[in-house]
Amino acid sequence: MKTRLRWLLFVLVALAVLPACRDSGPRTSDGRTEIILWHSMGGLNGNALQAIIDGFNASQDAYRVRPIYQGGYPESLKKLVSSFGTASMPAMIQLDDIQLQFMVDSRATVEMQSFIDLDRAASGADQGYLPPVDLTDFEPRALDYYSLDGRLRAMPFNLSGPVLYYDKTAFTSAGLDPEKPPATLEELRDDAEKLLVRDGGSITRNGIALAISPWYFEQMLARQGAYYAGNENGRAARAQDVAFDSEEGRKILSWWQDMVRSGLGTNIGRQGLQGLLSVLSGKSAMAIESTAAMRSILLALGAESVRLGTAPLPAPESASPEGGMVLGGAAMWIMSDRPDIEQRGAWEFLKYATQPQVQAQWHFDTGYFPVRVSSWDMEPAASLHRDFPQFTVARDQVLRSPRNKITAGAVIGPFTQVRETISEAFERVLVGGETPEEALDRARSESNRAIDRYNRSVGNDE
């Protein structure tokens, strides 16, 4: 009887101990090195990414990229952090721009710069399947964003920016010129007054659908030439505090509050895409929305799409010429924990994916801006601009932006938390009835506390 009992215990112990053995060497599948990519491209964009991956996998026989959709960027990052030091870590991950400082601090990534330098120093077959990357043809604003201390940390991959969408027929019927959208926030308010349609006491069409998005706030701040974070947006030295509680920051919140209070605009909360839908359904005349949504919307509208105009994101009249767009979007990171061969394969994939022709197709399929300057004039990208001039407006807004530490964008360790404080500031102003000063004050102190805690925790020694 004792032996049977021992056997039983053995099984229990085995159950607890056995499966601890998992491999951490390179992953392979039928003779190729497998490169796991965690990404956040759902729906149509996911198909477009899959097409690039299929192209890469067919172009060589040493590596196979296997994409895993991990939900949105925050979920993906959460999973990455939980996989630190384990075998579940991917070789490559796509993350949104604001994780730049966080990822650098993780010291779990390999700089793109080191691959570029290696390729350049090598010769012949050691350079890999594709020739070394020539950064002069890359969109310089995207490189600015992802470079710290002059070194490129991640490979910009899907770039987008917010634009103003407006209903041209509504403009015409309100006696406005449908080809002359508002360029400033003040003009936008005037236009909204004319676009407002009342039926008795209730508003049947408002001027603009306003979504709460910390990203719009960042962009409007940059458009005015104001810093978001201290130490020149954290690009001269690590940011120790935020700087958004400036005159420029308050202007944005005041305008927002005024638009919603007066009924000229409607607050649609944090559900972003709702804004564009209410323009399409005629409930609102304008909306601010990312260019990332443009492709699928215009495609769905078909011939109707001529109705929908786009304009650069308006800024206050007082905006400085120093200001412009921050071109972040999202980028690909290569993880240092994976074996060299996987890192190499990931780099080969990124070289493939950022070729001008591939990027022209990517732009056509998704509407994301190409990371290569020469892609704009290639087919099928060029045809997209012929069919939908709305894209050209968005492009020009990017290309006209000056390059400096303001438009390079802020670098903050706990950016996710800082953004959260901005979203709450909007809610406090729009729903809670606080003044812009009070709300931004609170956002500043909460952000600074988060930054302070973060900086202390990572050692703050860089």
Added chain:
Amino acid sequence: MSVAVAPRRRRSPLARGARELVAAAPFILPSVGLFAVFVFYPLVRSVWLGFHATDPFGRHEVWVGIDQFQDVLTSPDFRYSLFVTGQFALYTVVPATAIGLCLALLAHQRLPGIVIFRTIFSSTVASSVAVSSVMWLLLLNPGVGVLNYILDQGGLPTASWLTDPTWALPAVAMTTVWMNVGFATIVILAGLQNIPEELYEAARVDGAGGRDQFLHVTLPGLSPTLLFVSVVGVIFAFQSFGQINILTQGGPLDSTNVIVYSIYREAFLHYNVGLASAQAVVLFVIVLLLTFVQFVIASRWVFYR
């Protein structure tokens, strides 16, 4: 009969105790081992982490004394989170217990086919938090949801349930009440069935009407059951996470940021493991105090037969 003839040896009680312990060990060790690793060690470790600042990547753990506990106890956010949790407990426990009581009373009648109704009333116990939340997400949709449609048809005001800071917590609570009502009904029904019929007969002999019987027989007889249902309800409320994560993610304006969600957000979205652990330890102390209070209440007010 070998036992009887075995030579008797002098045994010290200590040695016998040791031998007995060794004999019992294989039976209790699997559980003890698991508890040690997954309950007691984590408790100690949580306290330890509460005294340390951690970096997001799990590399540094730096002693910071009571800094983080001070942060937690003085932060308005944490206090608000406690307040929200209390509110949530109130919004879920009282209605779920009351509705459960009504349903149990209804299902306690002797009628043909009553078993079907009992099954229906207890059915929500099968529904998980994810299933319930996904179901209610659509019902609560301000634009196309059924709830607003019904309110509108009834001439009542509608609401943006999950995005309005005033209504988000009640809406999440409504989902939770629906989920927990099955459990409350089952337990209260069992409690009702445990009240001896003689007590009712005695009451009838004394001339008590239906209302008197309910007040003087049913309610006292149910008091331990009702206490149990509400205590478990409070525990559920303090552990609620799934419905918050799926329906509101703690928003809008932190109006649904209950403590568990706050711990989760701090640890797994903001990567402040130390601070989150400090919150968890404070929560543990609060739960201990609540349990103590519950014992006091139970010993004073509840009528045990």
Added chain:
Amino acid sequence: MRQRTAPQRAARIAATLPRYALLLAAATVILFPLYMTVVDSLQPLEKLLQFPPDFWPRAPRWENYRLAMTDIQMPRYLLNSLIMATVITAGQVVTSSLAAYAFAFKRFPLSSAIFFVFLSTMMVPWEVSLIPNFQTIQRLDWLDTYQGLTVPFLATAFGTFLLRQHFLTLPRELKDAADIDGYGDLRFLLFVVVPLSRAALATLAVFSFLQAWNQYLWPLLITNEPEMRTVQIGIAALQSEEVQQTNVVLAGTIVALIPMLVLVAVFQRFLVRGLTAGAVKG
């Protein structure tokens, strides 16, 4: 039994009618969310976005259920949940039977103190041990594994308590007889105690299975790969990822719910006993 006259019977039935009306009304309210989900799971997507909503699927689209089983990995999620819940249930039944046996039948020093330690684990809220447990699993490299999903839950103080209470009701003479027959502890447990405790074990099993199947927070934390998602994580994730397929996701939700509805309906007797174990002094 005396036969009642027809008018008496009619009066009786008339008296019960309002009661049935109340019962029906209550049942309708309770079932309504479930009913609407079933309706919506049978609709084409555009019907879900229209206002006012339909209360009846005019042209039921069974396709949604087929898609749920083929398009969105539901079978894989269901399998993961089944494996997880089965392992946890089996583990809990084994560990608590063993421990309860020791507490009920074996005399050993400190047994009441150790039993108290067992019970005290119920006082530690799960969320307090969450972070360290996550770190433990992470360090063991058990993320995205079945052992990561199950091992932390293999022991249960509640189950031990439940079984011990039952074992104590078994006559002590059984144990004496077994000792005389030279039955070892394990054989006595397996061939005498277990057969006599089927109901208590079933109660624990149903209870454990239901709890394990419905877990949310833990699987959410430790599964990264979609292949390892449990059905709860699956539907919650799909609900936000597959907005264009909400109807299919709802069909998946119903599919996830059905096994538990059946379990609850079939084993209601045991479930009630488990749920009320703490309420009624035993």
